[in-house]
Amino acid sequence: MCFKNLPIDFDSAGKPFLRGGVADPYSQATAAPIGAPTQLTAERVEDLLRRNGHIKSVDFDPVTRVAGALAFHTVADLKARRVLEARSVATLFRGYEVIMIGRDPRDAIFITSRACGVCGGVHGTCSALATEMAIGCCPPPLGVLIRNLMLALEFLYDNPLHLHLLAGPDYSQAIVEPTNPSLYARAQKTEAPHAEVHGYRTMADLMTDLNPLTGKLYLEALHMTRVAREAYVLIAGKYPHPQTIVPGGVSSTITLTVMNEMFLRLAQFFDYSKKITGIWDDITDFFYEADPQYMKVGARRAHLIDTGIFDDPDAYDATYANAAAWGNRRWATPGAIVDGQLVTTDLHRINMGIEEFVDHSFYEGWTGEGRTPHFPTDSEGNPLSPHHPWNKITKPRPQGQNWKEKYTWDTTPRWDRNAMEAGCYARLWNTAVAQQLPDNPFIEATGHSLKVRMPRGALPEMELEWHVPKVWNAFERNRARAHCVAFTAMVAMNNWLAAMDRIKNGDLRTSTKFDIPQKGERVGVGFWGAGRGYLTHHLVLDRGAVSNYQIVTPSTWNASPTDAWQQPGPYEEAVLNTPLLEESDDPAKFRGIDILRAIRSFDPCMPCTTHIQSEGGMITREVNTCACGLDG
């Protein structure tokens, strides 16, 4: 059964319908999430704080110079070494949805690209997908293949950067030795299982090269960002904010020379993938063996969502009607995973289960008493919630912060009322389990794992295997992210080969001419992905201008606040489940490393400086979040 909470059933032909006899099928009382964890109420937490000296507020108070920010409020029981309350706070409203109203949809590509300094290309592409669906314009095959390559190259910049520049330092000698001295002592005596691949004899050697600023792995990741960017600009002209993304394809001129130059860069990721998968397999296994409690750091239910990415040029037709079919032909399969089980790969079903709530967000609701939603169904007759992005109206309402009421600029997206998590790992999980990959020589989905065959470089040819994990936590997120680099590299390889075939056959067209229809209402959605997972742009055009534009990003899901059913958002749930394993009896020296590992494992990308207020004073640490969609 696809939906367990929303009252949506399916007829014998698989056509969904709202269950009969339900007066208000989308009311919060009708469809509460079954079995979801709940936060303590703010009143209960206040009571605990009042009555127990060992229970403390630990606030992560952000300061940021840039366009988005994440703050985190926790209440921790320092005696029991656990977190009692966690509140994720997006502190800035940026309002791209509001900016877009009334504009020409072609502007959306370039305006929404600015939502993020790292992933502008993915927003631009997602916007182009939404527009081409709305106006009825399908790219030529080479345009689809080049688009796939562009996005793969973005991810090859993004994922290594996170692993070794943002998350890596949390596992470095510089952090582990002072926060967990016994763990570091163990690392000095523990041989690294993948030493032959990555070259580090002991875990301590490996940790030392993860050190920020000086570690070889840190510096190598900086270098690899250049390699990926060079490859990207060869086929897309520039980065960030490429100007070559258009509805109906790309405007680049692609030649054999360009493709060969690009391949020289792509090939550098073959050996690099072997190395970093070995590194993150070793880190994960070392921490688990040292203390199985690490399996609880950042742990939460395996509720994952992804819309898939990397289209098959022979399947993709830019229509919503055929989205379920072309979605399932993607190199990364769309999917919703609930409690570790893949419940659908159908883009229509994924779309119809999405709702956004604002109970704890600085927005006014839009589903007033008796108001009929603008789109009670999608164009295929599938039911849509009044809270669905196509029905949503962004109505910002700044006000004071109150944990009982409103405390964030992020909205609360839910799928089938579940708090879903977005990440590149959802791509791996869906693809591994769904087994819908096109025939190819490099990637194999087994139903429980994903095998990636990496070609020979300086290192020999190697088969890497990512297994669907038994537990879902901070370590597994990072491990999967490393394997995702290998997966992405070989998706790129497959698309490079396909593009070369097209070019050799003289098929050089990369875009389709289009006009923006000036009459009537038109609807589109970009189902795409960022380096950190799920991305949708829902678009409504009215007489050629944008009348509604809604962006839901990975961070919209991951940083979402507690919902009306007291179900925490993913960051919140992960932190609530995190034991405080840091070896410190002195609150003044408490660094909050376990909490930071939990949050950072989601790959937040926009920088925000986070001050952890402990009894001993203020400790400055960083949490980086992709805040590109934190506002409504």
Add this chain to the structure above:
Amino acid sequence: MRTIIAGIGYRNLRDHSVGPLLVDRLAGQRWPDGVAVEDLSYGPIAVVQRFEDDPLDRRFDRAVVVSAVQRDREPGSLTVYRWDGVLPSEEGVQRAVVDAVTGVIYLDNTLVVARHFRALPAEVIVIEVEPILHEFGDGFSPAVAEAFETMCRLARTLATDCASGEAIPVAGLGGGSPAATTAP
């Protein structure tokens, strides 16, 4: 002496466009050998890599870096200093690198990151203006427009006259000494 005049900022962001627009103005002028005019308004790590790409015998000796930076000074005032090159703590540098790779383009960040990775020329002279208008759009505020002409003249002098930098005070990021701040 080899000198680079570099602008750092954002286009279409009113007074914050001073760096790139100064480069636009000066790049079209005639320059002696050994002077380059470049817009460095991109990721600081890529700026590091751009400097590292120069062969050892072609590296710059002096950088004249131009930007608008909000530091709560007199609106439109110019601050000119030879940067002392003092870096923040390691944690501060790591924060700068994180900002750099996640999209922040900002004078202090570029200088800190480029200095940390030993990519900057030995001598860095900074010309800053205190911005007034921060919103999207073309055109400077009147005070910054007036300062812009001075900045162009100053950048040219500093790039073509080796001795011209000697009178400029040494200071930390932002100037920090009264001598560094002068009226346009």
